[in-house]
Amino acid sequence: MKGFMRDGGVVRGTSIAGSSAVKRRPGVLDPGSTFLFLLVLGLLFLLPIAVLVLYAGARSWQFPQLLPRGFSLRAVEFVGRQYGAIAASLLSSVLYSLAVVALSFLLTVLPARALAWYPLPLKGVIEALFLSPALLPVMTFSMGAHVLLLRLRLSDTWVGVVAVLTVFAYPYMLRSLSAGYQRISPDYTVTARNLGAGFWTSLLRVEMPMLLPAFGAGASVVFLVAFSEYFLVFLVGGGAVASYTGYLVPFLKSSDLQIASLLTLLFLIVPLVLFFILERWMSAVFSKRGLNNGADKP
């Protein structure tokens, strides 16, 4: 890939002479390099997924076969048989991840507002402190957080899992919302307040709709972080709280590659579906209110 970047895509002096029919800006990749770049992307990111798809439907695929020998529905049938357990663990993961999103939002919306709009002493330090749980390795605080949850009798419970996941996922929401608040002028709120709206009314009805894109961005990251986490759920949930990662790991470590591949693919589908729903919901809200959803578009 490096070699390609070095010698590919160079629009040489000849093109300035105007011999090429299509006018191309210097610096933009030419068709050959574009094709190469997309090919490399495909090999790196699409091929592994294609291998998973092939494995999921393979009867057997062993060294040194380049392609699986025969197809079988064994993995699909297994998922069909285990439907209850798989659906239960997926649903549990989706639910606690959504709860983490909701809780993160509730906990960070006012702090984000303060960081963006209010004069605070040592603002940079405060923000850095509150964002640090996302940067520091999870293990440094999770052992203690687990002990605290044990004492609060929240270990091995759904609430405990949501709590501990929120501790390291909320910074993404905080960062996103405070960036969102920075893009909104406080004047709207001032106007609403002068017209007689209370604090909560203007927060809910004036600020929230404008904050929606920032919420969407933060929510996607927080959801992914919570949904993907294995260690913390395993530590605090202790097996009592079902999770898809917890369901998956024994298969990943087993030698049954067919079933593990199919279960891995399921992992891809859930966030994609949820992001699609989020996108539709947000654009529905925007068109209903006649707001411009194109913050990034000119």
Add this chain to the structure above:
Amino acid sequence: MQRTRNTGLAHLLPLLIPFGLFFLWGIGYTLYGAFSGASTAGGPTLQHFRHIFMDPLLRTSVLHSLMIAFTSASIAVAGGTLLALGLWTLPRRVQPLALIYKLPIILPHLTAAFIVMILLSRSGILASAAYQLGLIADTAAFPDLLYSNSKLGLVAAYVWKEAPFAALLVISVLTKLNFDYVHTARMLGAGRWFTFRSVVYPHIAPVLDTSFIILFLYTLGAFDIPYVLGGSSPRMLSITVYNLYFRRDLAVRPQALALLTLLFAFSLVFVVIFFRITRRMRGREAAV
């Protein structure tokens, strides 16, 4: 609406639950355990740290983790930058196709480990391809990428998962750079590499540093990928800590906490650097 300091501070109160209660308590527990002796009567002690430095296995684990984290974060940032540059200079028509680079961002680390296992193991797809090409005669001839001491499989899994993430961060900064600068440099005869070095790189350097710190710290303490890709010693720090904390008798538990304390202190330095860079970046943006 009065925007005073005190209302601002009151706004911050909700964060006292996750940050003040759980996070600080968690760190406190780690530090307290690391410095406590066997009996409750004695004062703080350094014996657990001494133990770590004396134990060659623990020492190797620390150095090994630093190496893996440094290597994978460096390659991921470099690869992510190439990816971002490619995406940035891609003709607009085909840009939707390039969105496939986001797939690893959606997939969890666990699955990155699994994919690497399928592709790079001695009987994996790459080994099969090498056999078909006549490069190797059997599985034993294929290099043991996953379980040898170099643990290249770990690096591959982290890079595959994190390079697109780095690309995402770099591209968010790149889009703020006026493409006309590149255009002009190229028109005036600057080569590809020179244009990158003198126009693009100064603009993206801070985000490369911050991306590196994020990925380096994450890899240093992460559990999921080494747990799946496993293998024997040298072990990643997270696995060592896990084994000390849960698998052996309670007497060695403080050693696990001492390791975590070292990890915490080490990470803290990078966290401080991280926020200094982001602050400068924002200052620069405000000045524009």
